Structures are given as C-alpha cells and as structure tokens.
Amino acid sequence: MLVSEGDPEAKYTELETIGRGGFGTVCMAVETATGEEVAIKKISLLEESNSEVCLNEIQIMRGNKNANLVTFVDSYLVDEELWLVMEYMDGGSLHDVIRETHMAEGEIAAVSRECLQGLDFLHSKQVIHRDIKSHNILLGLDGSVKLADFGLAAQLTAEQSKRSSAVGTTHWMAPEIFTGKPYGPKVDIWSFGIVGIEMVEGAPPYLMNTSRTVQQLISTRGTPKLQKPRQQSAWLRDFLCCCLETDEDRRWSAQELLQHPFVTSAKPTSSLTPLIMATQQFMADRRY
Known part of the structure; x- marks a missing residue:
C-alpha cells in the first residue's frame, strides 16, 4: 500500500501554508496527539503527470532513509489530493x-x-x-x-x-x-x-x-x-x-x-x- 488508511485531518492540525508550486501546496502542521511538527505536501491528482511524480516520490523516500535526506512520515489520499507527510525543516530552504x-x-x-x-x-x-x-x-x-x-x-x-x-x-x-x-x-x-x-x-x-x-x-x-x-x-x-x-x-x-x-x-x-x-x-x- 502506497497510502495509509485513516483521516489525516483528524490526526494533524494545520497551522500555516509554507509553500506553493505547480503541484499544489505545502503546509506546516502538528500531529495532534504528540505535538510533533510536520510538513504536509498536498498534490492534486487531477493531472496525470502529478500522479506519477507522487508515486515516484513516495517510493524513493520510503526506501531511502538517511540523515541528509528529508524523512518520509506517511501518505494519505484525501479526495482528489495525495497528502505527503514529511519531517518539518524549521530553517527553510x-x-x-x-x-x-x-x-x-x-x-x-x-x-x-x-x-x-x-x-x-x-x-x-x-x-x-x-x-x-x-x-x-x-x-x-x-x-x-x-x-x-x-x-x-x-x-x-x-x-x-x-x-x-x-x-x-x-x-x-x-x-x-x-x-x-x-x-x-x-x-x-x-x-x-x-x-x-x-x-x-x-x-x-x-x-x-x-x-x-x-x-x-x-x-x-x-x-x-x-x-x-x-x-x-x-x-x-x-x-x-x-x-x-x-x-x-x-x-x-x-x-x-x-x-x-x-x-x-x-x-x-x-x-x-x-x-x-x-x-x-x-x-x-x-x-x-
């Protein structure tokens, strides 16, 4: 399974939008139960090219964990969007x-x-x-x-x-x-x-x-x-x-x-x- 079951809107509380691109938006959120900060990349699946990019990103991030790569946390399907949950980097780009x-x-x-x-x-x-x-x-x-x-x-x-x-x-x-x-x-x-x-x-x-x-x-x-x-x-x-x-x-x-x-x-x-x-x-x- 490339995406998890469950409702991410219940699991995470969104705080602010931190980025926008051709793919969609990135927001900063906290996991409600733990208070841990995460970044959520929301990608529209209405464009076919986006779907390929998403699946690619999930597979590469899941299979490669390293101190110098942003950590993959989870992924969810929400309506026509794929939500990619990652560690939040508080220093920007x-x-x-x-x-x-x-x-x-x-x-x-x-x-x-x-x-x-x-x-x-x-x-x-x-x-x-x-x-x-x-x-x-x-x-x-x-x-x-x-x-x-x-x-x-x-x-x-x-x-x-x-x-x-x-x-x-x-x-x-x-x-x-x-x-x-x-x-x-x-x-x-x-x-x-x-x-x-x-x-x-x-x-x-x-x-x-x-x-x-x-x-x-x-x-x-x-x-x-x-x-x-x-x-x-x-x-x-x-x-x-x-x-x-x-x-x-x-x-x-x-x-x-x-x-x-x-x-x-x-x-x-x-x-x-x-x-x-x-x-x-x-x-x-x-x-x-």
Whole structure:
C-alpha cells in the first residue's frame, strides 16, 4: 500500500501554508496527539503527470532513509489530493539563505559536505535525484542540511544503468542532459556545482537568460565561470571545477568530493545556525 488508511485531518492540525508550486501546496502542521511538527505536501491528482511524480516520490523516500535526506512520515489520499507527510525543516530552504544573506566559505563548505553525504548515499543506492537546486535543499535551525523533493528522482537498475530523459530545472541541468546522451548519477554533481555558484554569487549562472539560451551557453561555453574568481580561495575554485567538469567521466563523484580539501575543512553544521536565524529575521522584517 502506497497510502495509509485513516483521516489525516483528524490526526494533524494545520497551522500555516509554507509553500506553493505547480503541484499544489505545502503546509506546516502538528500531529495532534504528540505535538510533533510536520510538513504536509498536498498534490492534486487531477493531472496525470502529478500522479506519477507522487508515486515516484513516495517510493524513493520510503526506501531511502538517511540523515541528509528529508524523512518520509506517511501518505494519505484525501479526495482528489495525495497528502505527503514529511519531517518539518524549521530553517527553510537554502534558496532563502542565498537570497537574504552572504555566505562565508566555511558555511558553503559545511552545506556542501552535508549535501554530498546525502548524494553519496543516494548514488550508492543507484538513485539519481535529478533536481538538485537551492530550493530543494532544506535546513534546520540546529544547522541540519537535507535534500528534499524526490519527484523527479530515478532508480537505476542492472537492466537500466543510465537514463536519457531530459528532466530537471534548466539552469542546474548537466550538459549531457542537453545533448541527449545517456547519463548517470553525476548529473547531480553538476547540479550541485551550480548550487555552489549560487552560494558564492547569489544566483545560478545565466539566470536572466531563457531556457533555450542557457542550453546553448552550457553546451558551447562548457563550465560556467565565477564572476570574481580572485575573491574566492583556490580550494573553493578547484572544488567547483571538480563538480562542473563537462566530461561526465572526469567529473568527480560525491564520494571523491567528500575527500576534497575544501569539504574536509568545513566547520560543524551548528555554525550554520546564526546564518539561518538571520535569514528568518530578514524575511520576518520584510513581512511586517
């Protein structure tokens, strides 16, 4: 059974909407009996493509539990919606932090280590995430960093050890996806390299360009360049180069990147807490 019996509206008390997307809404709720906070993603099943994404997300999350992946709690069918209950990450998304603050290299290294641990785990299970971007990296006020949103993830098998469908978000997609080549888990490493540039510069490369133009720029220019490379350490620049190698075979794996000096020099995740709290304060100030 992919969904549980019972009435989630009786089990959970909704508090506020925390996100909206093409799929539906995400709200923050508490389990009435325990007071535990959860996030509930409500996905409309009226669109067939949504149904596939939902089933995929449930199967991937159920089968892969790790400290650096958002934890799946339960799922329910409510009228024409699928409700996906997950742990609530009280620090928001990395995208919020990037938009509101400036990240120091030590903070970038800490986030990189945690994300790479999550990717190393997924890749060891032959799962490709296929939509790594700052919006899909969630944070806790304790400094925890977790990968989220597994709707586009792909489970590789012995029979199908590569994929070739063009899925993901254009600005973060690897060159081999644009050229239609069969690809493996290292597309996630390219995407994370783009997240690295986001953390340094506040946005992915070519943000103001159309999807078609971005495809042409990545295909012809190859590895995107930092705008002010001299302001970054040699270790950070080299780390990004190892992620953003256009040749998939030469691109480093998550396991290899975890041994990179930039990553091994990272501070404990608790160092991220002040950054996350500052982000929330800025967002709250703007709201009022």
